[in-house]
Amino acid sequence: MRVRAIDLVDVFVYLVVLGAFVQLFPSVISESFLLSLLTAVLLKMVLELVMVVKKRIVARTRDTERGWLRTVDAATLLLVLPGSKFLVLELTDLVFGGAVQLGGFFPVTALIVVLMLARGGVRRLVGSGLVGRGRA
Numbered sequence: 001m002r003v004r005a006i007d008l009v010d011v012f013v014y015l016v017v018l019g020a021f022v023q024l025f026p027s028v029i030s031e032s033f034l035l036s037l038l039t040a041v042l043l044k045m046v047l048e049l050v051m052v053v054k055k056r057i058v059a060r061t062r063d064t065e066r067g068w069l070r071t072v073d074a075a076t077l078l079l080v081l082p083g084s085k086f087l088v089l090e091l092t093d094l095v096f097g098g099a100v101q102l103g104g105f106f107p108v109t110a111l112i113v114v115l116m117l118a119r120g121g122v123r124r125l126v127g128s129g130l131v132g133r134g135r136a
Contacts (some may be wrong), residue, residue: 007044009126013118014040021111027103028111039100041093042117044093050084085109 018036021028030036054077061073085108092100103107 006123006126009122010119011037011040011044014043014115014123017111017115017118018043022112025103025107027101027107030104031099031102035096035100038042039096042091042095043088043112046084046088047112047115048064050080050087053080085112088112 014036018028018030018040022030022036030039057073057080058078061070061077064070065071082105085105086109089102089105092102102111
């Protein structure tokens with residue numbers, strides 16, 4: 001697996017958002033900067049996996065003409081989306097124990113929504129050419 005520049009940008013965006021959540025919400029805890037960085041990397045990996053699964057389900061739903069398969073795909077998608085939050089919580093607990101806490105289902109849902117919005121905003125900003133140009 002190759003690490004692209006945009007992946008590093010995503011991790012840094014996740015790190016900033018996670019740091020803001022640690023400062024603003026008492027239930028979100030990271031005991032050190034290194035743990036926050038490692039948590040940002042973990043979030044990047046999990047969210048990429050979830051997006052791949054979600055995109056496959058949506059593509060399969062669009063490609064099928066059978067109504068019952070669409071219903072199964074919709075139900076699967078409804079399980080994957082909240083299930084991903086529990087996956088993030090459980091993996092964080094498994095990897096970091098009590099040193100990192102993301103605050104439960106609702107705080108982690110808010111965190112993930114803000115992560116995805118920030119990621120999209122930064123990607124648009126970088127893609128627009130407004131960032132990254134050297135000044136002579």
